[in-house]
Amino acid sequence: MLNGGLIPGRPYVISGTTGAGKTTLAIQFLQQGVRQAERALLVAVDEPPSEIRENVRSLGWDVGKIRILDVHPSAKAFNKRVSLVEVAAQRSVGSLREAGPNAKTEAMKQASPEISIQSLQLMLKQELQESRYSRLVIDSLTSLKKLSQNMEDTNNSIMSLLRFVSESNVTGLVITDLPDPTVLEPEIFLCRGEIRLHKRMVGNRAERCVTVEKFRGSDHDLLPRPVTITDSGISIDAKRKISKASLKMLQAFTQFSR
Amino acid sequence: MIKDKIKTGTPGLDEMLDGGLIPGRTYIVSGASGTGKTTLAMQFLLEGAMHGERVLYIALDEPPNEVRKNMMNLGWDLATIQVFDATPDVMSYDKTPVRDVSTERAVTYFKELPDKIRITSDRSPADISINTVQEMLKQEMKVRKYTRVVVDSLTSLRYFYIKTSEENASMISFFRLLSDLGVTTLATVQLPEIAKPDVEAHMARGEIRLQRWLDGRGLMRGVTIEKYRGSCHDSQLRSMKITADGIVVKLSTTEKTVTEKEDEDRSKDAGQSRQPDRTGPQAQPVAVPQTPTPPALPSPSSIEQKVAKPV
Numbered sequence: 395m396l397n398g399g400l401i402p403g404r405p406y407v408i409s410g411t412t413g414a415g416k417t418t419l420a421i422q423f424l425q426q427g428v429r430q431a432e433r434a435l436l437v438a439v440d441e442p443p444s445e446i447r448e449n450v451r452s453l454g455w456d457v458g459k460i461r462i463l464d465v466h467p468s469a470k471a472f473n474k475r476v477s478l479v480e481v482a483a484q485r486s487v488g489s490l491r492e493a494g495p496n497a498k499t500e501a502m503k504q505a506s507p508e509i510s511i512q513s514l515q516l517m518l519k520q521e522l523q524e525s526r527y528s529r530l531v532i533d534s535l536t537s538l539k540k541l542s543q544n545m546e547d548t549n550n551s552i553m554s555l556l557r558f559v560s561e562s563n564v565t566g567l568v569i570t571d572l573p574d575p576t577v578l579e580p581e582i583f584l585c586r587g588e589i590r591l592h593k594r595m596v597g598n599r600a601e602r603c604v605t606v607e608k609f610r611g612s613d614h615d616l617l618p619r620p621v622t623i624t625d626s627g628i629s630i631d632a633k634r635k636i637s638k639a640s641l642k643m644l645q646a647f648t649q650f651s652r
Numbered sequence: 653m654i655k656d657k658i659k660t661g662t663p664g665l666d667e668m669l670d671g672g673l674i675p676g677r678t679y680i681v682s683g684a685s686g687t688g689k690t691t692l693a694m695q696f697l698l699e700g701a702m703h704g705e706r707v708l709y710i711a712l713d714e715p716p717n718e719v720r721k722n723m724m725n726l727g728w729d730l731a732t733i734q735v736f737d738a739t740p741d742v743m744s745y746d747k748t749p750v751r752d753v754s755t756e757r758a759v760t761y762f763k764e765l766p767d768k769i770r771i772t773s774d775r776s777p778a779d780i781s782i783n784t785v786q787e788m789l790k791q792e793m794k795v796r797k798y799t800r801v802v803v804d805s806l807t808s809l810r811y812f813y814i815k816t817s818e819e820n821a822s823m824i825s826f827f828r829l830l831s832d833l834g835v836t837t838l839a840t841v842q843l844p845e846i847a848k849p850d851v852e853a854h855m856a857r858g859e860i861r862l863q864r865w866l867d868g869r870g871l872m873r874g875v876t877i878e879k880y881r882g883s884c885h886d887s888q889l890r891s892m893k894i895t896a897d898g899i900v901v902k903l904s905t906t907e908k909t910v911t912e913k914e915d916e917d918r919s920k921d922a923g924q925s926r927q928p929d930r931t932g933p934q935a936q937p938v939a940v941p942q943t944p945t946p947p948a949l950p951s952p953s954s955i956e957q958k959v960a961k962p963v
Binding site for chain 1: 685686690713714715718721722723725739740741742743768769770771772805807808811812842843844845846847848865866867870871896
């Protein structure tokens with residue numbers, strides 16, 4: 395569908411409704427990198443890494459080599475918060491294999507640092523200085539935005555974060571929820587491409603499909619394609635068209651930009 | 653008709669615009685993501701560059717080295733197009749001295765750009781705001797006479813460069829500056845999937861909108877002229893393709909394939925008949941291949957109605 399794959403060193407967005415398979419797709423992207431002896435980093439905001447590991451294990455993948463940065467917010471302690479700079483020093487990257495059931499360390503229990511886009515950028519900066527990554531997934535930017543408290547500067551922070559990822563020559567996949575069609579989210583127009591996963595009820599069955607909404611600098615598939623999630627992960631049948639019924643459902647949701 | 657219009661460089665679009673754009677004014681190209689705004693804007697610059705004009709590309713969101721790489725896929729040589737890299741730096745959240753960008757960065761040619769993205773200097777990131785972009789433009793226009801300028805994108809300018817609360821006032825002043833400079837400007841505006849009119853659309857002298865919708869045949873692309881002051885223009889939605897050579901607008905009408913009868917029924921219901929094609933350049937009989945499309949598609953008829961109703 396992407397005419398060969400993603401262009402390296404650029405940020406991309408995976409969007410979709412809940413349960414559409416965004417995280418699975420992203421982990422497959424990291425897994426592919428690890429198989430080719432690249433370094434891959436997962437930034438976990440939505441789910442604690444231990445849960446991700448369990449979920450992925452049920453698909454039978456060995457994800458031990460994917461590095462993970464746990465930015466899952468810990469339960470808030472309502473005492474004095476530590477400053478942003480200290481966050482970077484506290485959170486560290488572990489491999490997904492190490493993510494035990496009690497991923498939260500003692501230090502973190504004591505101080506619950508504030509997670510924001512800015513602090514993530516600082517953490518990434520430290521991490522990328524230490525080792526070179528070629529693939530990065532942020533799961534998800536939507537949560538990260540909700541955690542960032544000063545809304546005023548969110549746009550600039552996202553711009554800065556994505557810019558930082560591309561300056562570091564890392565191919566990034568940023569996971570977001572399906573955007574509100576009336577609001578223009580900055581990550582959508584900043585990214586160099588958007589892959590959208592759809593899941594809709596057709597009759598009494600959920601049907602999945604995927605579209606490439608945007609892909610700068612490359613030809614891409616213009617048709618929605620059916621998606622299946624099996625025991626071995628997500629697969630896309632790029633030769634088949636989606637059923638007429640689900641096409642109709644899609645059409646009802648894609649409107650003219652007006 | 654105003655004589656001496658300038659060509660847009662996109663095949664078919666000039667016919668829709670009754671010959672081209674009126675020089676010295678500001679126009680916008682709007683559309684959702686992935687509709688081809690940057691490509692269309694680049695074709696506008698290339699058209700000028702081919703005829704020996706001085707043209708300037710102001711990069712505000714996509715790093716120019718990537719733009720160049722993307723356009724190379726289309727086989728275009730951007731060598732003679734000048735570029736100002738105004739993409740913001742990575743923010744460092746500690747206190748660092750901030751420099752003014754207009755003194756730090758200069759306009760260069762596309763061919764002089766490095767292959768890699770510009771890396772933020774560790775010590776002092778540059779600070780870009782709408783004011784510094786304006787200053788740069790003023791200085792540049794004094795030194796070199798540009799005839800065509802592309803601002804890509806105006807949306808970034810609004811999102812990342814305006815730090816005051818007076819977004820709209822700053823935008824209006826930016827438009828004012830552009831018309832004072834007397835340069836023909838094409839600015840790109842990114843729209844959300846369901847857009848509401850914004851101050852950019854009011855201020856521009858014309859708006860070319862790129863459309864995209866889903867059809868039984870897949871993703872369809874189209875272009876409409878939403879507004880064009882001082883010139884007659886095509887009021888129909890025309891289909892558009894992004895080919896290996898760039899954007900091409902097809903002048904045969906787009907949506908007549910899909911059960912015309914039903915369309916007309918619907919527009920009658922809505923109490924309006926389809927507008928006759930005013931400037932329709934020799935409205936050719938429909939030559940769109942009859943592809944098997946499901947008969948009751950919601951989108952094409954709504955398109956027709958929307959086109960028939962000028963905003």
